[in-house]
Amino acid sequence: xxxxxxxxxxxxxxxxxxxxxxxxxxxxVGPYMVIITASAIGASFSxxxxxxxxxxxxxxxxxxVCGLAALLTVGISTLVAGYxxxxxxxxxLAPVAFILGLIGDDYPALALWVGRKIxxxxxxxxxxxxxxxHE
Amino acid sequence: xxxxxxxxxxxxALCVASTVIMLCRLNGMGKDVRRIVVLEYxxxxxxxxxxxFRPLIGEWPGYxxxxxxxxxxxxxxxxxxxxxxxxxxxxATDHAPLxxx
Numbered sequence: 001x002x003x004x005x006x007x008x009x010x011x012x013x014x015x016x017x018x019x020x021x022x023x024x025x026x027x028x029v030g031p032y033m034v035i036i037t038a039s040a041i042g043a044s045f046s047x048x049x050x051x052x053x054x055x056x057x058x059x060x061x062x063x064x065v066c067g068l069a070a071l072l073t074v075g076i077s078t079l080v081a082g083y084x085x086x087x088x089x090x091x092x093l094a095p096v097a098f099i100l101g102l103i104g105d106d107y108p109a110l111a112l113w114v115g116r117k118i119x120x121x122x123x124x125x126x127x128x129x130x131x132x133x134h135e
Numbered sequence: 136x137x138x139x140x141x142x143x144x145x146x147x148a149l150c151v152a153s154t155v156i157m158l159c160r161l162n163g164m165g166k167d168v169r170r171i172v173v174l175e176y177x178x179x180x181x182x183x184x185x186x187x188f189r190p191l192i193g194e195w196p197g198y199x200x201x202x203x204x205x206x207x208x209x210x211x212x213x214x215x216x217x218x219x220x221x222x223x224x225x226x227a228t229d230h231a232p233l234x235x236x
Binding site: 010013014016017018020021025026029030033036037038040041043044045047048052053055058059062 | 137140141143144147155157158159161162163164165168173176177178180181184185188189190191192193221
């Protein structure tokens with residue numbers, strides 16, 4: 001395709017499409033389709049949840065969240081699948097990407113929530129050890 | 136083969152346009168927007184993103200897919216006056232509880 005001379009606008013579009021959807025690109029990007037789709041749905045929910053901003057900022061937010069999901073999903077899925085033998089990495093891709101999209105920018109809030117849970121758990125352990133678990 | 140590539144590129148452009156419009160509307164949605172409307176737009180974004188890139192998994196769009204993509208974009212354009220300024224129309228929002236008015 002690239003060896004041909006591009007002489008008209010249709011030829012140019014065909015050339016662009018051939019570059020975008022070439023077999024080499026498909027081999028690399030293909031498996032990421034499910035990740036991008038799941039994270040796009042999750043990011044849509046988090047976009048709705050956050051306060052209204054400019055259109056450019058909203059699209060940038062969406063691209064950022066999807067990009068982060070594309071980067072982290074495979075790693076997180078591998079970790080979780082290694083921990084729970086009954087779960088396969090392949091099956092985890094979509095849910096992990098969706099959750100990453102759903103979190104969006106709320107990592108500080110998530111960290112606070114996790115911190116509160118850990119605090120509550122440690123408190124419960126201390127109470128249990130110091131006398132029966134009831135006050 | 137050329138026709139296949141051209142349809143794929145046209146489908147990509149239509150899907151990206153629809154996705155951008157839907158993202159702008161999602162950005163403008165507040166807390167009072169009905170859940171089904173949020174769901175509609177969120178899954179719309181997912182479907183359009185998937186449709187735009189589907190030649191990468193060997194699913195090449197045809198004329199029918201192009202028709203559907205045009206229909207989705209036209210529907211979004213047709214509802215543009217109702218969503219002027221990315222403000223959800225009354226039909227997309229819940230009624231405010233009487234106690235809070």
